[in-house]
Amino acid sequence: MSSTVVISIMIALIVLLLVVGAPVKPMRFIGQGTVKLGIGILFLFFLNVFGGAIGLHIPINLFTVIVSGFLGIFGLASLTAIHLFLI
16 A cells, blocks of 8 residues: 555544544543553653662663553552662
């Protein structure tokens, strides 16, 4: 398939969703999940910035972002404890 066909199909799907309307419940779930993942990324970023002074570095990958995003500060504390005591 050429790129023009793929782009045309994507535009047609977007127009169809705009005309018909997207289901509210799944879109709300996806939106909330995306916001939580963004918050998890920020938590890990600031932990790495401020924890760098004491040698604490937790990699930002999908698992750590999910844990810190959905569990919040407690998830971040658990990742820190795992890093300090097990690794």
